[in-house]
Amino acid sequence: MNKEIKVAIIQLTRIGDLIQTLQAARQFKAENPEAKFTLIARKQFAQGILFLLETVFDDIILFDTKEFFKTKQLAEATKEVNFLIDHINQHKFDLAINLSYSKSSTYLCSLIQAKCKFGPHRNTKNEILIEDKWSQYVYSNVLNGTSVPFSLVDIYRYIMGVQETLVLDPDPDFHKRDSNIVLHPFASQRKKKWGLNRWNELIYKLAQENPDAQFYIVGGQEDADEAARLIHSPALEKLQKRIHIRAGKDKISDTYQLLSNAKLFIGHDSMVSHLAAETLTPSLIISLGTVKPFETSSYSAHTINIVPKNKCFPCKVETSCELLPCHGSINYQVVSTIASAMFKDVPINTKFLKSHLTPMHLNTAKIFQSDYDANGLTLNELSSDYKNTQDVFKAYYKIIWLYYLRSTETNAELPEITxxxxxxxxxxxxxxxxxxxxxxxxxxxxxxxxxxxxxxxxxxxxxxxxxxxxxxxxxxxxxxxxxxxxxxxxxxxxxxxxxxxxxxxxxxxxxxxxxxxxxxxxxxxxxxxxxxxxxxxxxxxxxxxxxxx
Amino acid sequence: MSIQDEIHKTMIDIQKKTKNGEELSYEELVSLFLTSLIEEEG
The missing domain is CATH 1.20.120 (Four Helix Bundle (Hemerythrin (Met), subunit A))
Structure with a gap:
């Protein structure tokens, strides 16, 4: 791609998806500095991270569904939408890319005039069209499958046609950061969230092992009560001066600043983990429930993912689960051992795991270290040399999809198996x-x-x-x-x-x-x-x- | 007519057209965009 191409990126889904879109778009811009990027997003999700989005996108168009209906008349709402579409189409886009896969985004993409469209959009017979192969891959594999070996950021990059993996440079002032650990023990679904009692034990152990560490618990307004319950437990009574509740008090930009000065982030797959990738903060992610770590792990080479070995993991959103067996597979001692080592900048590798964790600990969970290769982010398992059937198929699919959809030959050894x-x-x-x-x-x-x-x-x-x-x-x-x-x-x-x-x-x-x-x-x-x-x-x-x- | 009734009527008309294989107009696609936003945001 060259010259001043005008690209519209439609991302109508949540904040975490917006950050991942930003990370892909940044790489596109680095390869195509002349291109003009416009982001179209929902105000409720994008407003809080405008400070980040403005570093990549030349223009940001936000809309709010409630504002369309402020007069409570359909005719007026339709007029408002027409204003929005007219405003968008004044840009005269060469390319519109829909990275949302929601119903509304398919209609919006069809209303935008562009010479070429990637991602799902509609024709005048109300049929969904997906003309580019990587978007077909997302529609068929990512939305419903579990054998996706790619990070979502890399898939977005592939859709955009980015050739190189261009990532943020390391933080040269990392050593100046305070001895802060930022924790986000919350998640959008119960299935993704490790129990509060386990977080309690983890904080206690970390505080004992790292006497100079200060702990910051971040989250939204909806997390404030839970944060208070977490720290006001008898076990953490003597540590109150070292644990600071920021949940419900900070804007996203404040959390970004906090992470920028932290030596470690511990949390689940969430918007905050993606923010930690932006601040180059080493992260320990506890992946549970419906999380597919290969797809949604934070886009950073400084991330350790702890993943349960349960056969039912990852489950689907509609799968009912009362017992949450995958939560029990993540032992708080495994998390605290790895977290303490990361906090002290001790390298986490197979040798470290074998010397510091028992076979019993490693029997129920897998530990992945993220890294970049020529194709993007990769998750390397540290906890075992042998792959299970699902991981073997991931390895096969990575080779064949990179070859078939991107004409890239990958040199990889066949996985070791039992x-x-x-x-x-x-x-x-x-x-x-x-x-x-x-x-x-x-x-x-x-x-x-x-x-x-x-x-x-x-x-x-x-x-x-x-x-x-x-x-x-x-x-x-x-x-x-x-x-x-x-x-x-x-x-x-x-x-x-x-x-x-x-x-x-x-x-x-x-x-x-x-x-x-x-x-x-x-x-x-x-x-x-x-x-x-x-x-x-x-x-x-x-x-x-x-x-x- | 309430806004819900207006939307409901518009959707029925659009569904009839889609069922008959007829092409939708720009205004009808806008209506579909609006209703999908309402669906997604509850």
């Missing part, structure tokens, strides 16, 4: 073979449709028959992903990809889908290769020459 994991992967070969066959049938019937359309006399019944067969293929792929859940990423991507195939008539659409079926079958073949190579060292050949893992 015999149990090899057995699970071996089972997946059946699903992969089946998908390969199905996609090849897709190629066959697409070719037949194209042949029919080329004939002088078109047999509509025959064409309909082949279209029905393609529909059956979709259904069988859907059944396959239910039986082999880790293949969902591949199946869902090509489903969305085919649904957005370009073309003005049946022949053109089918020709594009023919290519999609080829690509899908090729990627299935690649996954097959990966699984075979991973499993082969574990295969034993018995006397009947039958293979078993």
């Amino acid at each position: 015999k149990d994991t090899a057995q699970e992967l071996y089972r997946y070969l059946g699903g992969v073979h089946y998908l390969f066959e199905l996609y090849n049938f897709g190629v066959k019937y697409s070719n037949k449709i194209i042949d029919c359309t080329d004939k002088k006399e078109t047999d509509l019944e025959e064409i309909q028959d082949y279209i029905n067969k393609l529909g059956e293929i979709d259904q069988l792929c859907h059944i396959t992903k239910k039986a082999y859940p880790l293949l969902q990423g591949l199946v869902d991507y090509f489903y969305v990809n085919k649904a957005n195939a370009l073309g003005n008539n049946l022949k053109e659409i089918t020709q594009n889908n023919l290519l999609n079926y080829y690509d899908a079958s090729n990627l299935a073949a690649v996954i097959n290769d990966f699984i075979e190579k991973s499993v082969n060292p574990h295969i034993a050949v018995n006397t009947d020459a039958n293979k078993e893992v």
Whole structure:
């Protein structure tokens, strides 16, 4: 991208998403300094971080739904929206990028005039269109899947077409920071939030181990009561002078200043953790409930993520859970040991974990260290050399999506696995073979449709028959992903990809889908290769020459 | 007519058009934008 291209970024979701958008946009701007960036966001989310947004975006357009309806008349509200859209369209954008994936954002993106649009938008028949492949990946994999190996910031970068990973320079004055630890023990959902009693124990232990540390508890107005309950417990009675409640008292800009002078941040996946990445504050993140740490970990090379090993993690928002078993998997001693080391600037690595934590501690939780590579942020597991099946598939998907969607070849070794994991992967070969066959049938019937359309006399019944067969293929792929859940990423991507195939008539659409079926079958073949190579060292050949893992 | 009734009537008209495969106008897309904002913000 070059010259003075005008880009509109639509980000209508929450503050954390806005910060991640900012982090991607900053990298785009660094690569394209001539580009003019306009952010369109909701006032309620963007207002508090304008001081950050203004460092990257040339223009920021905010709107407030309540203001549209101040006269309580639909006609007036419609007029207000028209003013907003007219104001936006005065910019004459070259490119509009919707990074929100909400219903309202799809309509807003369709109302904005731009030469090109990335991300979901609507046509005049009210159908959702997603024309760029990385946005198709988000729609199919990120919104519903669990095998996403990329940070959301990097996905935003990929959508924007950013080539290099350009990150903030280290803080040269880090050593001058005060001995402050900022804590954010709150989260938007109960499932994501570690219990107050555990935070209580953690603060007590940290205070004992670090006599010079001062603790600042940050959060919104809604967190103030809980913050008060946390520190007014008998265990923390003697530490009251060292624990400062800022929850409910500070603006986001104040929390930013606090983090800028802190040596450590401890919290959950939240807006505050993303703010800590902006202030280059080393962070310890406790990922629970619905959190997908690979996607939403703060975009920083100074982050340690503690993640439960429970099979149900991460769960979905709609999944009901009363017992919260993943919370029990994170032992407060693991958190305090790592936190104390980070506070003292002791490197956290596999050697440290093995010497300071017991196998029992490491049996229930995984510890990840974040770092940057040529493709962006990566989370490296420190707590074990062996990957489970889910993590193995993440590694496979990272290679294939970077190659297929970004033409980037990644040199990576196949993950180390145990015999149990090899057995699970071996089972997946059946699903992969089946998908390969199905996609090849897709190629066959697409070719037949194209042949029919080329004939002088078109047999509509025959064409309909082949279209029905393609529909059956979709259904069988859907059944396959239910039986082999880790293949969902591949199946869902090509489903969305085919649904957005370009073309003005049946022949053109089918020709594009023919290519999609080829690509899908090729990627299935690649996954097959990966699984075979991973499993082969574990295969034993018995006397009947039958293979078993 | 209350604002909820106005929105409800507009949505019914739009749904009919969508069902018939008809194209929506700019004003109808604006209405859809407004109603989706209301839905999302409760």
